[in-house]
Amino acid sequence: MAGLYIHIPFCKTRCIYCDFYSTASNDKKTRFINALCKEIAMRKDYINNESIDTIYFGGGTPSQLSIDEFKQIFDAIDKTFGEIKAKEITLEANPDDLTEAYTNDLIQKLPFNRISMGVQSFNNNMLKTLNRRHNCEQAVKAVATCRKAGFQNISIDLMYGLPGETIEDWHNDLNQAIELDVEHISAYHLIYEKDTLLYKLRENKQLKEVEEESSLLFFETLIKRLTEKGYEHYEISNFSKPQLYSKHNTSYWQGVHYLGCGPSAHSYNGNEREWNIASLTHYIDGIESGNRDFEKEIIDINTDYNEYIITRLRTKWGISLNRIKSRYGEKYYSYFLKMSLTHLNSGKLERIDDIIKLSKNGIFVSDDIMSDLLYIEE
Numbered sequence: 134m135a136g137l138y139i140h141i142p143f144c145k146t147r148c149i150y151c152d153f154y155s156t157a158s159n160d161k162k163t164r165f166i167n168a169l170c171k172e173i174a175m176r177k178d179y180i181n182n183e184s185i186d187t188i189y190f191g192g193g194t195p196s197q198l199s200i201d202e203f204k205q206i207f208d209a210i211d212k213t214f215g216e217i218k219a220k221e222i223t224l225e226a227n228p229d230d231l232t233e234a235y236t237n238d239l240i241q242k243l244p245f246n247r248i249s250m251g252v253q254s255f256n257n258n259m260l261k262t263l264n265r266r267h268n269c270e271q272a273v274k275a276v277a278t279c280r281k282a283g284f285q286n287i288s289i290d291l292m293y294g295l296p297g298e299t300i301e302d303w304h305n306d307l308n309q310a311i312e313l314d315v316e317h318i319s320a321y322h323l324i325y326e327k328d329t330l331l332y333k334l335r336e337n338k339q340l341k342e343v344e345e346e347s348s349l350l351f352f353e354t355l356i357k358r359l360t361e362k363g364y365e366h367y368e369i370s371n372f373s374k375p376q377l378y379s380k381h382n383t384s385y386w387q388g389v390h391y392l393g394c395g396p397s398a399h400s401y402n403g404n405e406r407e408w409n410i411a412s413l414t415h416y417i418d419g420i421e422s423g424n425r426d427f428e429k430e431i432i433d434i435n436t437d438y439n440e441y442i443i444t445r446l447r448t449k450w451g452i453s454l455n456r457i458k459s460r461y462g463e464k465y466y467s468y469f470l471k472m473s474l475t476h477l478n479s480g481k482l483e484r485i486d487d488i489i490k491l492s493k494n495g496i497f498v499s500d501d502i503m504s505d506l507l508y509i510e511e
């Protein structure tokens with residue numbers, strides 16, 4: 134059982150907060166699709182004949198591709214791994230790309246069965262500030278279009294802690310999201326990443342970051358509103374209708390192996406992690422010449438332990454004491470017990486049989502707890 138991630142590095146315009154690798158130029162699109170198909174075929178053995186359980190097209194903006202371009206990619210996947218039997222095949226999409234004709238084709242002519250839509254906000258002023266291409270009306274319409282086309286699994290991304298955002302604004306966004314009755318909601322606090330326009334605007338005092346107190350209130354409100362509406366809070370930033378977790382993203386948190394193709398895509402096979410160069414030109418040149426441009430890290434026991442802590446602490450499945458003992462040995466086991474004790478005593482962590490996980494209060498200070506539990510070699 135493995136995952137396949139495909140990175141589509143094109144965006145019509147760039148959002149001011151984004152540090153994902155993408156380009157607003159389409160010049161190399163045809164060469165990119167050919168290179169991507171070649172990479173898929175070249176890297177067949179990376180996941181050791183494991184069957185592909187989930188496929189995720191992320192980006193960039195994958196909905197910038199045409200139906201024929203997707204067909205070419207699915208053909209390559211088919212030829213490489215055999216007939217596509219993945220349980221979950223997700224397309225990340227921008228609301229304004231989801232016209233009726235395009236959305237119908239996505240489900241009728243291609244194997245997609247899940248849409249993950251970058252809505253971010255239903256407030257038109259906020260959307261303009263972030264330089265998103267769509268407006269609130271387009272986002273609402275896009276969800277309806279997906280439903281009408283037959284998508285039964287729709288996820289939307291929201292952002293909070295936006296410049297100038299009030300708690301009323303956030304309530305309005307949540308009301309709108311709840312009304313859409315989507316299966317899955319991911320909600321992230323806005324981050325001021327270095328080298329983004331957003332960061333520069335803050336440095337130049339052209340916009341102001343929300344206060345820490347408001348950030349906390351936004352997060353509390355998010356959890357309260359969505360859980361009282363029946364959404365399961367299964368990962369710090371992710372909520373779903375019962376059991377309708379993102380299978381692909383959950384597999385990352387559960388250590389499932391995955392192959393990532395396309396510029397900047399990461400791959401993991403249990404022993405090592407690889408990441409392709411974050412440059413479309415270098416990516417294409419490398420694949421065309423048979424010398425893929427990538428970096429690689431061998432995962433030693435310490436990195437493996439730390440990754441296990443980071444990923445599992447974020448989820449409702451928590452950390453298994455047995456797993457720490459059996460996989461990492463006595464040294465890591467006693468370290469974990471020692472470092473988790475204060476947080477267990479303060480009620481920020483809770484223990485249920487073999488599992489230690491964040492409590493309802495601990496979720497608000499998860500970063501601090503996580504850094505205490507990480508093992509830093511001297």
Ligand code: SF4
Pocket residue numbers: 143144146147148151152153155192193194227251
């Ligand atoms: S559409 Fe997505 S990937 Fe593209 S710039 Fe905006 S946030 Fe980044």
